[in-house]
Amino acid sequence: MAQVLTRTQRRPMNPIVRRNLINGLLFISPWLFGLMVFTIYPVLASFYYSFTQYDVVSPPKWIGLDNYIEAFTNDPLFYRAIGNTLWYAAVALPLGLLVSVSVSLLLNMKVRGLAIYRTIFFLPSIVPDVASALLWGWMLNPQFGLVNQLLKRLGLPGLGWLADPTWSKPALVLIGLWGFGGSMVIYLAALQDISEQLYEAAELDGAGSWAKTWNITLPMLTPTIFFNLVLGLIGTFQYFTTAFVLTGGGPAGSTSFYALLIYNNAFRYFKMGYASALSWLLFAFVFTLTWVIFKTSGRWVYYEGEKS
Amino acid sequence: MAAKTASNPQQITGGVTIRAQRRILALQRLGAYAVLTILALVFAIPFVWLITTSLKPPAQLFRLPIEWVPNPFAWSNYPQALTMIPFFVYLKNTVYITLFNVVASVISCSLIAYGFARIRWPGRDALFIVLVSTLMIPFPVTLIPTFLIFRDLGWINTPHPLTWPAFCGNAFFIFLLRQFYMTIPEELSSAAKIDGASEFQIYRLIILPLARPALAVVALFTFLANWNDFLGPLVYLSDRDQYTLAIGLYGFLSRSGTAFGPLMAAATMIVAPVVVLFFLTQRTFIQGITLTGIKG
Numbered sequence: 001m002a003q004v005l006t007r008t009q010r011r012p013m014n015p016i017v018r019r020n021l022i023n024g025l026l027f028i029s030p031w032l033f034g035l036m037v038f039t040i041y042p043v044l045a046s047f048y049y050s051f052t053q054y055d056v057v058s059p060p061k062w063i064g065l066d067n068y069i070e071a072f073t074n075d076p077l078f079y080r081a082i083g084n085t086l087w088y089a090a091v092a093l094p095l096g097l098l099v100s101v102s103v104s105l106l107l108n109m110k111v112r113g114l115a116i117y118r119t120i121f122f123l124p125s126i127v128p129d130v131a132s133a134l135l136w137g138w139m140l141n142p143q144f145g146l147v148n149q150l151l152k153r154l155g156l157p158g159l160g161w162l163a164d165p166t167w168s169k170p171a172l173v174l175i176g177l178w179g180f181g182g183s184m185v186i187y188l189a190a191l192q193d194i195s196e197q198l199y200e201a202a203e204l205d206g207a208g209s210w211a212k213t214w215n216i217t218l219p220m221l222t223p224t225i226f227f228n229l230v231l232g233l234i235g236t237f238q239y240f241t242t243a244f245v246l247t248g249g250g251p252a253g254s255t256s257f258y259a260l261l262i263y264n265n266a267f268r269y270f271k272m273g274y275a276s277a278l279s280w281l282l283f284a285f286v287f288t289l290t291w292v293i294f295k296t297s298g299r300w301v302y303y304e305g306e307k308s
Numbered sequence: 309m310a311a312k313t314a315s316n317p318q319q320i321t322g323g324v325t326i327r328a329q330r331r332i333l334a335l336q337r338l339g340a341y342a343v344l345t346i347l348a349l350v351f352a353i354p355f356v357w358l359i360t361t362s363l364k365p366p367a368q369l370f371r372l373p374i375e376w377v378p379n380p381f382a383w384s385n386y387p388q389a390l391t392m393i394p395f396f397v398y399l400k401n402t403v404y405i406t407l408f409n410v411v412a413s414v415i416s417c418s419l420i421a422y423g424f425a426r427i428r429w430p431g432r433d434a435l436f437i438v439l440v441s442t443l444m445i446p447f448p449v450t451l452i453p454t455f456l457i458f459r460d461l462g463w464i465n466t467p468h469p470l471t472w473p474a475f476c477g478n479a480f481f482i483f484l485l486r487q488f489y490m491t492i493p494e495e496l497s498s499a500a501k502i503d504g505a506s507e508f509q510i511y512r513l514i515i516l517p518l519a520r521p522a523l524a525v526v527a528l529f530t531f532l533a534n535w536n537d538f539l540g541p542l543v544y545l546s547d548r549d550q551y552t553l554a555i556g557l558y559g560f561l562s563r564s565g566t567a568f569g570p571l572m573a574a575a576t577m578i579v580a581p582v583v584v585l586f587f588l589t590q591r592t593f594i595q596g597i598t599l600t601g602i603k604g
Contacts (some may be wrong), residue, residue: 017429020429021431023507024429024432025423027419027420027423028425028435031477032478033476034473035438035439038450038454038473039442041453042452042453043450043459045452049453056459103344103347111340117348119590123355125584126532128536128578128579130538130558131587132354135357135358135575137596138572140363141431143370144369144372146357148497153373227552238446238447240539241538244542245538272456278448279446282316283446287444
């Protein structure tokens with residue numbers, strides 16, 4: 001300690017370095033303020049609340065690990081919500097990935113009318129969630145909805161969709177899939193970044209279009225896929241609006257997702273302590289998951305020349 | 309990729325197989341067009357259905373088999389939607405929150421990004437990593453304490469929790485702008501410094517004008533995020549005259565019963581500005597997503 005002090009005393013900070021430090025901190029000070037007030041404090045506070053019973057009206061009461069114990073041993077909705085959320089992630093993410101990568105590969109074949117196709121696929125992704133939920137709620141109406149009427153015309157039986165516990169989650173996946181365009185545009189941009197030379201070299205070696213897709217395009221796309229997958233995964237655990245608007249968690253708890261469970265506990269039952277514990281479990285889970293993904297990414301993500 | 313093969317197939321094979329190969333490629337392209345067109349139709353149908361429903365008279369909504377064209381056109385669904393909910397109050401609230409955020413976040417993010425990109429100072433890169441990692445924090449973790457902060461400030465049921473925080477910047481946009489600033493040559497700054505310009509002058513007179521495309525992206529995405537935001541208003545606004553369109557539309561759902569015509573008319577009016585905005589700013593849009601997505 002003493003040594004550090006004398007050293008800094010002996011060599012006062014270079015005035016240019018100091019000026020830069022002050023300027024730098026000044027420029028980022030709004031963010032620093034936000035970081036303290038809207039990130040660090042809330043994260044710590046919610047950790048504290050997770051050990052309390054807190055109904056907003058009376059002050060928080062310390063109850064130790066009770067909230068966590070309650071979640072794991074006494075709340076069937078907890079497991080239900082985890083199950084539903086994992087189900088949604090396991091179905092919606094791969095499906096969305098498949099559709100957006102294949103469509104962008106097709107669009108990348110230098111098709112005519114690219115702008116029109118791109119617009120049609122992209123537009124649904126910027127429709128407000130509430131509006132798309134209302135629209136799809138009507139389209140999936142079991143009796144008069146367009147989807148069931150089309151199914152019937154094809155000689156297939158109509159489904160209960162959002163009213164049927166078996167089909168409610170697939171219905172939500174369908175609605176989510178309508179908005180795949182956002183990631184498609186990212187893939188398209190990444191595809192246009194792949195060097196022509198790679199393809200030309202492969203052609204010299206006699207590679208057909210399938211071989212080129214498999215051996216060049218897809219490997220070159222893995223960083224983007226990885227990026228989208230991580231964001232998608234984090235996003236899924238925060239999946240909220242569509243389910244809240246359309247089903248409120250029903251029927252029979254089949255669409256009670258994790259973020260919905262937290263919202264209900266916090267703002268419907270005012271169990272702020274319990275909701276904080278649930279959000280910290282989510283935090284721990286997302287954190288671990290992200291960490292594992294990053295650790296294993298080296299095995300399947302190809303970074304060109306390690307430049308990034 | 310198929311097109312590329314077609315451009316120089318001679319390099320690969322001799323005369324006869326070229327024709328066969330061309331035929332395969334033509335078939336491939338045909339298949340691609342077929343798949344894309346069918347898919348595009350499927351994706352466009354909900355929009356068409358939204359608009360036709362919004363123009364159908366009540367009786368026609370439940371007529372089977374389905375009729376695509378409204379008969380007669382029930383234009384009255386639109387004025388009805390405007391009166392069934394206080395549409396213009398919601399619109400005013402939404403516009404206020406949205407514009408506030410656009411202005412505030414362009415100002416704050418552009419300043420903050422400057423501190424991260426154009427000045428070298430000890431600790432900067434470590435803080436930047438902190439900034440990026442805040443993106444990974446799921447919203448429920450911070451939601452409750454943040455709500456309590458605003459409650460203690462007496463801001464519940466006012467637009468303030470949805471507006472003022474924008475001045476603290478947004479990690480995602482700061483990241484985006486920083487990446488953009490980094491591509492601006494350092495010489496521009498050092499030349500200005502020799503002329504005695506302060507950091508703020510460099511920011512204001514050199515960086516900001518050059519960063520306009522990126523700032524447009526921030527403005528556009530902030531607009532969308534706030535126009536579409538549901539959870540924020542849901543948590544913070546409980547009084548009807550404070551509602552935004554998104555929340556108002558949700559409230560409309562519970563009261564409209566089977567009045568799908570006016571409901572879809574209201575939904576159309578919320579979607580329309582977003583669609584119009586997209587067509588006006590298509591290039592900024594695509595550019596923006598490219599900026600955000602490419603740097604995996």
